[in-house]
Amino acid sequence: MLNKILERKKEEAAQLILPPAADVHRYSFSAALEKPHRTMGLIAEVKKASPSKGLIKENFHPVNIAASYAAGKADCLSVLTDRDFFQGSPDYIEAIKQETELPILRKDFIISHIQVEESFRIGADALLLIAEALDPLLLQELYVHAQELGMDVLVEVHSPQALESVLTKITPSLLGVNNRNLSTFQTNVHQLKEMRGMVPKQSLLISESGISSYEDVELVKSYGAKAILAGESLMRQENQTDAILQLFGENL
Numbered sequence: 001m002l003n004k005i006l007e008r009k010k011e012e013a014a015q016l017i018l019p020p021a022a023d024v025h026r027y028s029f030s031a032a033l034e035k036p037h038r039t040m041g042l043i044a045e046v047k048k049a050s051p052s053k054g055l056i057k058e059n060f061h062p063v064n065i066a067a068s069y070a071a072g073k074a075d076c077l078s079v080l081t082d083r084d085f086f087q088g089s090p091d092y093i094e095a096i097k098q099e100t101e102l103p104i105l106r107k108d109f110i111i112s113h114i115q116v117e118e119s120f121r122i123g124a125d126a127l128l129l130i131a132e133a134l135d136p137l138l139l140q141e142l143y144v145h146a147q148e149l150g151m152d153v154l155v156e157v158h159s160p161q162a163l164e165s166v167l168t169k170i171t172p173s174l175l176g177v178n179n180r181n182l183s184t185f186q187t188n189v190h191q192l193k194e195m196r197g198m199v200p201k202q203s204l205l206i207s208e209s210g211i212s213s214y215e216d217v218e219l220v221k222s223y224g225a226k227a228i229l230a231g232e233s234l235m236r237q238e239n240q241t242d243a244i245l246q247l248f249g250e251n252l
């Protein structure tokens with residue numbers, strides 16, 4: 001699946017016409033995660049569908065969902081902008097920015113400089129770079145490019161091997177360990193356990209995907225995660241504010 005998505009991204013990047021830069025407030029994504037509302041930071045994801053789960057939320061209103069996440073004191077938002085596989089849109093970022101004051105991560109498959117430029121122009125405060133999708137040199141170049149534009153970068157790895165190769169080029173300020181293998185879609189909330197010893201002290205560690213209970217939150221915290229990135233478990237519920245409180249065991 002990852003390869004199929006990357007093939008499509010190459011076509012998209014080749015046809016991309018850059019929009020003018022959105023006139024939006026810019027926020028620091030990393031600063032919000034360094035001072036989270038809770039003992040564990042939360043990046044709440046606005047996610048309508050995924051290739052592994054199909055449609056996750058009917059009656060999907062991205063701006064309302066973002067506002068509900070803000071009311072539940074999420075620290076940051078992640079917004080899927082891929083159309084073909086996740087039913088997202090780049091337009092959601094600017095729309096959400098009109099209504100909420102949270103820093104926004106652009107969640108997509110970035111493989112080229114033009115997409116980095118586009119991410120800035122659509123108003124993203126941060127973007128995702130997936131180690132398994134990039135060779136380390138290109139990852140480093142895209143990382144530097146994003147930082148030059150004032151965006152933060154979340155560097156995502158799934159395997160210890162990918163982390164090792166990232167660390168030959170950069171020490172990411174934000175390091176995400178994806179519990180989901182993007183080739184097989186298998187999710188394992190213990191993914192971090194064997195990798196924690198490799199994480200540089202300077203990197204803020206984020207556990208991503210498949211986190212659906214308070215036990216999961218406590219577990220990844222015990223593995224050293226300072227924040228979580230959660231989508232599906234929050235989106236499946238009727239009310240996204242309540243979903244956050246429940247995930248953090250606050251309405252028991």
Ligand SMILES: O=P(O)(O)OC[C@@H](O)[C@@H](O)c1c[nH]c2ccccc12
Pocket residue numbers: 045047107108109130156178208209210211229230231232233
């Ligand atoms: O819905 P979940 O299992 O809570 O996962 C959220 C997020 O981690 C997941 O959407 C994700 C992680 N890395 C990605 C890369 C591309 C697209 C999506 C993702």
